[in-house]
Amino acid sequence: MRLDLPRLEALWLKISIGTLASFLLIIGIMAFGFHLHPASSRYAIDPTRVNETPPFDQPGLYAIGPNEYRAVIIAKLFTFIPSDLTIPKGATVHFMITSPDVIHGLSIPGTNVNIMVIPGQVNTFTYTFKRAGEYLLLCNEYCGAGHQMMMAKWTVKEE
Amino acid sequence: MNRGDDGATIHTAEHEFPLPERRLFLAHFIIAFFALFLGAVAGLLQGISRTGLIVLPAAIGYYQLLTLHGIMLAYVFTTFTIVGFLLLGTAKTTGGTFTPPERRLAWGGYVLMLAGVALDAVAILTNEATVLYTFYPPMRAMPIFYIGVFLVLFGSWLPGGTIFAAYRRWKKAHPDAPSPLFAYMSVATYILWLIATLGVLFELAFMLIPWSLGWMKTINVGAARTFFWFFGHPVVYFWLLPAYIYWYVNIPRMIKGKIFSNLLPRLTFVLFILYSIPVGLHHQFGDPGIEPIWKFIQATLTFFVVIPTLLTAFAVIAMFEEAGRGQGATRPFEWIKKLPWKDARFLAPVVGMLFFIPGGAGGIINASYQLNQVVHNTLWLPGHFHLTLATTVILTYIAITFWAIPSLTGRTYTPQANRAANLVVVLWSTGMLFMSTAMHVLGVLGEPRRTAYTDYAGADVVESWVFWRALMGSGAVFLFLGIVVYLGVIVYLMMYAPQAERVVEFPIGDVRDKAPPPPPILERWGLWVAIVGALILIAYTWPIVELLTQTKNGAPPLRSW
Numbered sequence: 001m002r003l004d005l006p007r008l009e010a011l012w013l014k015i016s017i018g019t020l021a022s023f024l025l026i027i028g029i030m031a032f033g034f035h036l037h038p039a040s041s042r043y044a045i046d047p048t049r050v051n052e053t054p055p056f057d058q059p060g061l062y063a064i065g066p067n068e069y070r071a072v073i074i075a076k077l078f079t080f081i082p083s084d085l086t087i088p089k090g091a092t093v094h095f096m097i098t099s100p101d102v103i104h105g106l107s108i109p110g111t112n113v114n115i116m117v118i119p120g121q122v123n124t125f126t127y128t129f130k131r132a133g134e135y136l137l138l139c140n141e142y143c144g145a146g147h148q149m150m151m152a153k154w155t156v157k158e159e
Numbered sequence: 160m161n162r163g164d165d166g167a168t169i170h171t172a173e174h175e176f177p178l179p180e181r182r183l184f185l186a187h188f189i190i191a192f193f194a195l196f197l198g199a200v201a202g203l204l205q206g207i208s209r210t211g212l213i214v215l216p217a218a219i220g221y222y223q224l225l226t227l228h229g230i231m232l233a234y235v236f237t238t239f240t241i242v243g244f245l246l247l248g249t250a251k252t253t254g255g256t257f258t259p260p261e262r263r264l265a266w267g268g269y270v271l272m273l274a275g276v277a278l279d280a281v282a283i284l285t286n287e288a289t290v291l292y293t294f295y296p297p298m299r300a301m302p303i304f305y306i307g308v309f310l311v312l313f314g315s316w317l318p319g320g321t322i323f324a325a326y327r328r329w330k331k332a333h334p335d336a337p338s339p340l341f342a343y344m345s346v347a348t349y350i351l352w353l354i355a356t357l358g359v360l361f362e363l364a365f366m367l368i369p370w371s372l373g374w375m376k377t378i379n380v381g382a383a384r385t386f387f388w389f390f391g392h393p394v395v396y397f398w399l400l401p402a403y404i405y406w407y408v409n410i411p412r413m414i415k416g417k418i419f420s421n422l423l424p425r426l427t428f429v430l431f432i433l434y435s436i437p438v439g440l441h442h443q444f445g446d447p448g449i450e451p452i453w454k455f456i457q458a459t460l461t462f463f464v465v466i467p468t469l470l471t472a473f474a475v476i477a478m479f480e481e482a483g484r485g486q487g488a489t490r491p492f493e494w495i496k497k498l499p500w501k502d503a504r505f506l507a508p509v510v511g512m513l514f515f516i517p518g519g520a521g522g523i524i525n526a527s528y529q530l531n532q533v534v535h536n537t538l539w540l541p542g543h544f545h546l547t548l549a550t551t552v553i554l555t556y557i558a559i560t561f562w563a564i565p566s567l568t569g570r571t572y573t574p575q576a577n578r579a580a581n582l583v584v585v586l587w588s589t590g591m592l593f594m595s596t597a598m599h600v601l602g603v604l605g606e607p608r609r610t611a612y613t614d615y616a617g618a619d620v621v622e623s624w625v626f627w628r629a630l631m632g633s634g635a636v637f638l639f640l641g642i643v644v645y646l647g648v649i650v651y652l653m654m655y656a657p658q659a660e661r662v663v664e665f666p667i668g669d670v671r672d673k674a675p676p677p678p679p680i681l682e683r684w685g686l687w688v689a690i691v692g693a694l695i696l697i698a699y700t701w702p703i704v705e706l707l708t709q710t711k712n713g714a715p716p717l718r719s720w
Contacts, residue, residue, distance in 0.1 A: 005477055016469040023462050027455075027528045036529045037451045038444040042705070046712040047380075077719050102298050102717055103380065105445075105536050109605020109620045114532045116445040118380050119297060119714040123447035136618040140536040140607035142222065142291055144298065144719025148613035 039095075039115040039125035047119035050074060050100035061085055064094070073097040075104040075117040078146035080137055086155045092128045104150070105141035116141065132158040174255050175662045176247075181567045183257075183265055187243030188560060188567075190273065191236050192649055198232035199642040201225070206594065206635020210628045211612045221611035222289045222720055229292025230283060233394075233548075234311055235276050240556050241401045242268070242318045245345040247563060248404065249322045251665060252339035253329040261321045268317025275310030278303040289720040291609065293387060294367070296378045299716035302371040309363045312356050319349040330682075337677050340424060341408050341667060347428035348400040350684060351393055354436055354691060358389025370716065377713025381448040382706040388439035389699065392461075396435040398548055400428065402555035406475050406508060409562070411668030413505060414498055416482025418670040419474045422677045427474075429681060430467040433691050434460055437698035444531045448709065453702045454528065460698060461526040468519060475512070481671070503580030504558045504572075510588050511554035518546030521599070536609075538631075539602025542595045550591045557583065557645060564649060566665045570656035579648045586641035594634025597627040 030036045050056045055072045059081045062070045071093050074081045087093065097106060097117050104117040108127075115125050129135070139150035176184070201224040208215045215221065246265055250257050257265070281303065282288035288300035294308070326342045337343075362383050370378045407424040411417055418424070440457035443449060483494020499505045521543040524530050534540060561580055565572045602608075606624050614621050680686070 009473060009477075012469065012473045013466075016466050019469070020462055020465045023465070023523065023527075024459055027458060030529050031451075031455055038454065038528065038532050039447070040449065040451045040454070041447045042450065042709065044448070044709045044711045047714045048377075048712060077717075101714075102719055103295050103384075105607075107536065107605065107607065112532045114445055114535045116443070116447065118384070118447055120380050120710055120712065121447035123445075134619060136605075136615055136620050138605075138607060138615060140610075141295075142225075142609040144717075145220070145222070147222070147609075148611040151615050151618070153616075153618065 039123050041122055041124040043122040043124070044120060045098055045122050047098075047100055050098055055096065056098060061087070068092045068094075070094045070096060073106070075099045075106060075139065075150075077101050077144055078139070078150040080106070080139075080150070080152040083152040084154070085152075086157055087129060088159045089132045089156050090128065090130060090159075091156070092126065095125045095127070096122055097124075098122045102143050103141050104139045104143050106137060107140040108135050108137050108154075111135070114140070129156045132156050174251065174664065176250065176567065177256055179262055180250055180256055183262060183269075184243050184247045184563065185567050186269060187239045187246070188563060190276065191239040191243065192646060194231040194235035194239065194276070195642060196646060198228050198236060199639055201228035201231070203635050203639040206638075207632045209612050210632035211614070212629065212632070220286065220289065220720070222291070222609075223283065223286055225609060226289050226291050227283050230279055230308075233292050234308065237398050237548075237552075238272065238311060238315050240559070241348075241397065242272075242315060244401050244404075244556075244559050244563065245322060245348065246318055247665065248341040248408070248667070249325050249345045252341040252667060253325040257321060257325060258328070261324050264324070265318040265321040268314045268321075271310045271314030271317065275307040275312075275314060278307030278310065282307065286720075293391070295387070296367060296370065296380055296383050297714035297716050298719055299371050302368060305363050305367045305371055309360065309368065312360060312363075316353060316356070319353060322346060322349055337421060337679075338682060340418060340421065340670065341404060343425055343682070344400070344404045344408070344428050346684070347425075347432060348397065348404075350688065351400070351432050351435055352397045354432075354688070354695075355390050355393035355397065358386045358439070359391075362386035375713075377715050379707065379710050379713050381446065381710070382703065384443065384446065385439070385449075385703060385706055388442045389436070390439070391442055392439045393435040395544070395548065396431050398552050400431060401559075402508070402511070402552045403427070403471060405555050405559055406471070406512070408668050409559070409666050410475075410505065410508065411478055411482065412666035413502070414479070414482045415486060416478050416668070417672075418668045418674070419478040419481065421670045421674045422681070423470060423474045425677050425681045427467040427470050429687055430463070432687055433694065434463040434467075436691060437694045440698075440702065441526045441531070444528065445535055448706050449702050450705070453698070457698055458526055458528045460694070462523070465523070501577070501581070503577055503584055504561045506581060507554040507558040507584045510584055511551040514546050514550040514554075514588070514591065518543065518551060521546065534602050536607055537602035538598040538606045538608050541608050542598025542602055545591060545595050545598065550587070550595070554584065554587060560649065561652070562663070562665050564652040565656070565659065565663045568653055568656075569659055569662050570652055571659045572652065572663060573656055576648050576651060576656060579644055579651075583641050583645045583648065586637050586644060590634045590637025590641060592634070594631050594638065597631035597634060601627045601631065
C-alpha cells in the first residue's frame with residue numbers, strides 16, 4: 001500500500017473545516033434560534049450600597065405573573081439571602097442577584113442555573129423548575145474561608 | 160549514531176553546549192523541579208482531603224494549598240520549564256551558543272522570575288495570599304504577592320528577547336533560507352506570550368498592585384476579571400506549544416523519522432497566534448456586564464483552534480507512519496510496531512497525545528456557549544485541564560527533561576533510568592484516568608471546583624458524589640507517587656548516573672527531503688501581529704469600554720479567608 005499524503009491531508013483538512021462549521025452552526029442555532037444564552041445583564045450597582053438599593057433593600061421572592069416569580073437574591077459571605085424558599089412545581093423564576101463583598105457563583109446541581117455574581121454588577125437568568133423536589137443552591141466560586149458552607153435549599157412543591 | 164535503549168536511536172553529540180549555556184538551561188529546570196515538588200505535595204493533600212475520609216490538620220488550609228498548587232504548577236513550573244526548553248533548542252538550532260549579551264538578557268529574566276517566586280512563596284506560606292492563582296479582586300492579598308506574579312511574568316519576557324535576538328542573528332547570516340524550525344516555533348510561542356501577558360500585566364500594574372498598596376480605594380471587579388482572562392486562555396497555549404515543538408521537531412529524530420512538513424508546523428503556530436487571544440470571554444460566559452453577542456463572537460473564535468489541533472494530529476501521525484515504513488513496515492499499521500514504545504522519551508508524549516483526545520473534546524464542550532452552563536465552575540473544569548495541561552503537556556515536559564538533563568550534565572540515560580521513567584508514565588496515566596474521570600463525573604453531578612470538603616448539611620445530591628470523590632482521591636495518590644519516582648530519576652540523572660563517553664545529543668529532527676520550502680510570508684511577523692491586533696480590537700474594545708464606563712462604584716478590598 002502506498003500513501004498519497006497530500007491527498008489525505010487535503011481530505012483531512014476538509015473534514016476539520018466541516019467539523020468546525022458544524023460546531024458553529026449548532027451553537028449559532030441554539031443561541032439565535034432557540035434563544036439559549038448564558039446568564040447576562042447590563043445593570044451596574046454600587047457594591048457598597050447594596051442594602052439600600054432597590055430591589056436589593058428587600059431581597060425575596062416576588063410573584064409577577066401566573067406561576068412566575070422574581071427572586072431577588074444577595075449572595076454574601078457566606079450565605080444567600082433569602083436562604084430557604086418554597087415554590088410550586090412549574091414555576092418560572094427570574095433570578096436577580098448581586099454581591100456586596102467578593103465574587104460568588106450560584107449554581108443549582110441538576111439544573112442549568114449557573115450564574116456568576118460579581119460585586120458592582122447585577123446578574124440575571126431565567127429558569128423553570130419542572131420537577132418537584134429539593135434543590136441545593138451552592139456557591140461555586142471561591143469566596144473565602146467559609147466558601148464550602150455557602151448554600152441554600154429550595155423546595156419545589158407538587159401542586 | 161548508535162542503538163540506544165529499547166530501539167530508540169541515540170545520537171551522540173557532534174555538538175556540546177559550552178558551560179555557560181549548560182548552567183543557564185539547568186538553572187531553569189532546577190527551579191521547575193522544586194516547583195513541581197511543592198505543587199505535587201499540595202495536590203496530594205487536596206485530593207485526599209476532598210474525599211472526606213482524611214481531615215487535614217487545622218493549620219493547613221485547603222484554599223492555601225490550592226493557591227500554592229496553582230501558583231507553583233501553573234506559573235512557576237510551566238514558565239521555568241518552557242523558558243529552559245525554548246532557550247536550549249533555540250541556542251542549538253541558531254549556531255550552538257548564544258552571544259554573551261543574549262545570555263545576560265536571559266539571566267536577567269531568570270533573576271526577576273526567581274525574585275517573583277520568592278515573594279509569592281512568602282506571601283502564600285504566611286497565608287497572606289490565599290486568593291488562588293486567578294487572584295480575583297476584591298479579595299486582597301498582601302502586595303508582595305501581586306508584585307511577585309508581576310515579576311515572574313514580566314521576567315519571562317527577557318529570555319524572549321534572547322530568542323528573538325538569536326533568531327535575527329541566524330536570519331542575518333542566512334538571508335535566503337527558511338529559519339530553523341525550532342527557532343521559528345520558539346519565536347511564535349513568544350509572540351503569543353508577549354501579547355497574552357499584556358492583559359494580566361496591565362491588571363497587575365494599574366489595578367491590583369496600586370489597589371493592594373492602598374493607593375486606590377476600590378477596584379472595578381468585572382474589568383479586572385476581563386483583563387485576567389485576556390491572558391488566562393492563551394496561557395494554556397503557551398503551555399501547549401512547547402509540547403507541540405517536541406512532537407514536531409524532537410520526536411522525528413529519535414524514531415529515525417523526518418519532520419513531515421516544513422510548512423504545516425509553521426502554519427499551525429501562526430494560527431495559534433491568531434486564535435488564542437481574542438477568546439478569553441469564553442471563561443466569562445456567565446458574567447454580568449458583558450453583552451451576550453460578544454461572548455458569542457469570542458466563542459466562535461475559540462472554536463477555530465480545532466483547525467491547528469487537527470492539523471497537528473495529522474502531521475504527527477503521518478510522521479510516525481513514515482518513520483515506521485522507512486524501517487521496513489509495509490502492511491497497514493505494521494509501522495506501529497516499529498516505534499520505540501519501550502523508550503519513555505517516546506512513550507510519555509504519545510500517552511499524552513492519547514489523553515489529548517478526551518481533553519480536546521472536553522475543551523470543545525467548555526467553549527460551547529450553551530453547554531458551558533452545565534460545567535462552568537464545577538469539578539469538570541479541573542478534570543479537563545488535568546488531561547490537557549497535567550497529562551498531555553506534563554508527560555511531554557517529562558520526556559523533554561529526560562533528554563535535556565543528560566545532555567546538560569554529560570551523564571547517561573541508563574536502561575534503569577528508562578525503566579523507572581516508564582513506571583512514571585504508568586503511574587501518571589493510571590492516576591489521571593482515575594482522578595480526571597472522577598472529576599468529570601462529579602462536575603456533571605454538580606460538585607463545584609475550588610471548594611473544601613463539604614456535605615452541604617446533608618443535601619441529597621451529595622450522596623451521588625461519595626464514590627467518585629474516593630476515586631478522585633486515589634488518583635491523586637498515584638499521581639503523587641508518579642512525581643516522586645520522576646524526581647528520583649531526575650536526581651539520578653543529575654548526580655548519580657554514569658558519565659557518558661560522548662555527550663547525549665539533544666535530538667533535533669531534519670525536514671524530509673521532499674518537503675517544499677515554507678512561503679516567506681510565514682516569517683513576516685509584523686503582518687501576523689497586526690492581524691491578531693485587529694482581532695483583539697474587534698473582540699475586546701466594546702466589552703472593555705462597557706465594563707469600564709457602566710460601573711457605579713468599585714469594590715473595596717476584603718480578606719475573607
